[in-house]
Each structure stands twice: as C-alpha cells, then as structure tokens.
Amino acid sequence: MISSVDEQQSLEKTRQRVFMALFIALAIGLHTFEALLPNPLPWFRIGLANILALTALSIYGLRAMWVLSLSRIFIGSLLIGNLFGPGFLLSLCGGVGACLLMSGGALLLQRGIGLVGLSILGASGHVCGQLFIASLVVVQHQSIWLLLPAFLLFALVSGVLNGLAADLLVDYLLEHPAFAACRKGFGYHHAKG
Amino acid sequence: MALNSLWARITKIDRLLMLLLIMLAVASLWLSLGRAVGRSVLIYEGETLAFTAPLSQDRHIELQGPLGVTQVEISAGKLRIISSPCQRKICIGMGEIHRSGDLLACVPNRVVVRIEGEEGDYDLLSR
Numbered sequence: 001m002i003s004s005v006d007e008q009q010s011l012e013k014t015r016q017r018v019f020m021a022l023f024i025a026l027a028i029g030l031h032t033f034e035a036l037l038p039n040p041l042p043w044f045r046i047g048l049a050n051i052l053a054l055t056a057l058s059i060y061g062l063r064a065m066w067v068l069s070l071s072r073i074f075i076g077s078l079l080i081g082n083l084f085g086p087g088f089l090l091s092l093c094g095g096v097g098a099c100l101l102m103s104g105g106a107l108l109l110q111r112g113i114g115l116v117g118l119s120i121l122g123a124s125g126h127v128c129g130q131l132f133i134a135s136l137v138v139v140q141h142q143s144i145w146l147l148l149p150a151f152l153l154f155a156l157v158s159g160v161l162n163g164l165a166a167d168l169l170v171d172y173l174l175e176h177p178a179f180a181a182c183r184k185g186f187g188y189h190h191a192k193g
Numbered sequence: 194m195a196l197n198s199l200w201a202r203i204t205k206i207d208r209l210l211m212l213l214l215i216m217l218a219v220a221s222l223w224l225s226l227g228r229a230v231g232r233s234v235l236i237y238e239g240e241t242l243a244f245t246a247p248l249s250q251d252r253h254i255e256l257q258g259p260l261g262v263t264q265v266e267i268s269a270g271k272l273r274i275i276s277s278p279c280q281r282k283i284c285i286g287m288g289e290i291h292r293s294g295d296l297l298a299c300v301p302n303r304v305v306v307r308i309e310g311e312e313g314d315y316d317l318l319s320r
Contacts, residue, residue, distance in 0.1 A: 113206045114204035115202075116203045117203075117207030117210045121210065143294065145225075148218075148225070149219070152214060153218045160203075160211065164203075188201070
C-alpha cells in the first residue's frame with residue numbers, strides 16, 4: 001500500500017505526532033494524579049510523568065523529550081489551576097533542570113547510558129532546579145539547600161524506579177507493529193528479531 | 194519479573210551514576226552537618242535588627258511582636274525559644290540551635306533569631 005519512501009516518511013511523522021499526543025496526555029494524567037496524592041512529605045514527588053519523558057527520549061529523541069516535558073508542565077498546571085503561580089514556577093524549573101541534565105547525559109554518553117541512568121540524571125536535575133528557584137524566589141534564603149541530601153537520596157530511589165518502568169515500557173511498545181520503524185535509543189537492547 | 198532481569202537493564206554507566214549520586218548525597222550531608230559553631234546571635238523584630246548578643250553568655254531575652262512577647266534563652270552556648278504567643282508553637286518545637294547560619298523564627302509574631310559565625314562565614318557576597 002505504501003509505494004514510495006516519501007509516503008513512508010510522512011506516515012512515520014504522522015505516527016510520531018499521534019503517539020506524542022498520547023504520551024503527553026498520559027504524562028499530564030500522571031502529573032495531575034501525583035499532585036492529588038496525599039503525601040506526608042510535601043515536594044517529595046515520585047515524578048511518574050518523567051517515565052513518559054524518558055520514553056519519548058528513547059523512541060523519538062531529544063527534541064521530543066523537551067516537547068513532552070514542557071507541554072506536560074504547562075497543561076498540567078493549567079488543569080490543576082496554578083498556571084504561572086509559585087507551584088508552576090517550581091515545576092517549570094524542576095522540569096527544565098531535569099531536561100537539561102538528561103540532554104547532557106544523552107549527548108555526552110549516548111549509547112553507553114541506559115534509561116535508568118538518564119532517569120536519575122533527570123530526577124537530580126529536577127531536584128536541583130526546584131531548590132534553585134526555591135532559594136531565589138520562594139524562601140529567599142540559601143538554607144533551603146540543607147534539604148539537598150534528603151532530596152538527592154529520594155531522587156535516586158525514584159529515578160531508578162522510573163527508569164526501570166520506562167525501560168520496560170519502551171521494550172513493550174517496540175514490540176508493537178506501530179513502532180516498527182523506531183529504535184530504542186539508549187541502554188541494552190534485547191535481541192528480538 | 195525476576196529481580197535479575199531488572200538489574201540487567203541497568204548499564205555500567207548507569208551504575209556509576211547511581212554511585213556518584215549516593216556519594217553526592219553523602220557529601221552534601223557531611224557539608225551541612227560540619228558547619229562551624231556560631232559566635233553571636235542576631236535578633237530581628239519584624240524587618241529590623243533589634244540587637245545582637247554573644248552566644249557565650251547566658252541570657253534571657255524578651256521580644257515584642259504583634260501577637261505578644263516571645264521569650265528567647267541563650268544558655269550553655271545554645272539558643273532556643275522558650276515561649277511564644279503563636280498558635281502552633283512551631284518555633285518552640287524547633288529546639289536548640291548553635292551553628293552559624295542556623296535560624297529560629299516565630300512567623301506569626303514576626304520574630305527571627307539567627308546565629309552568626311566567623312568572619313569568613315557569609316551567606317551572600319556581592320561585588
């Protein structure tokens with residue numbers, strides 16, 4: 001049915017757009033769900049939406065990851081109702097920090113790094129971005145950085161869990177014919193055929 | 194899903210990064226705990242610096258705020274808030290402070306007490 005290379009390419013582009021829209025929707029769902037969870041430790045978020053960012057990064061690349069993260073933050077904030085408020089600002093700086101570190105890791109380490117490594121980079125970036133903006137705007141005092149050890153350990157655990165989930169998700173998705181033209185960008189590939 | 198197959202998904206560089214992160218967390222913890230013992234106490238009522246006192250001398254201080262009187266005590270080189278007219282008494286629950294940079298505050302009553310340290314210890318430096 002697909003007769004030319006051009007048609008195949010435009011088909012893949014369309015597929016990418018559709019799936020990115022679905023990924024973003026999922027990420028927003030996870031983001032808002034997490035915001036609603038009762039939590040004895042405020043600000044200690046697991047960051048489930050990052051699983052989708054990692055999936056986008058692995059299947060579609062760096063730009064897709066940025067698109068997914070930023071869209072998730074803006075639309076999620078819109079839905080929760082604190083767009084351009086302090087909570088949104090924290091989320092945005094965290095997200096940008098996470099994407100920066102993930103981009104750095106992806107570009108510098110390329111195939112050597114896996115989704116778990118990228119995930120803990122993302123989690124640490126998120127933590128540092130949030131503490132940075134909190135120290136400047138919310139608390140206006142450098143003593144907020146005293147929370148860094150606790151946040152970093154939490155980032156490690158949640159990063160590993162998110163990374164494993166993303167790795168499993170990518171392997172699972174790539175088995176489906178809709179993703180036949182895509183390749184897993186990072187980590188170990190399980191020889192399928 | 195066996196734990197082994199999950200561990201196999203983590204590359205060598207991933208494991209290195211995990212180790213680095215643990216080390217970073219421990220290092221930042223060590224740094225935060227190893228701060229110098231403070232020298233003097235700065236007491237703010239609202240926005241203004243009410244007065245300073247050395248941490249070495251035992252002292253009992255009463256501070257006036259919009260809600261009432263907050264009592265602060267310096268004893269044995271440590272500073273703590275004894276009583277305050279606030280509702281939640283979080284300031285009292287914070288306990289004692291003695292390191293430079295440490296801070297106790299009763300926010301409803303607008304009282305802040307801070308420990309200041311040596312010459313070379315500054316929170317912010319602008320040139």
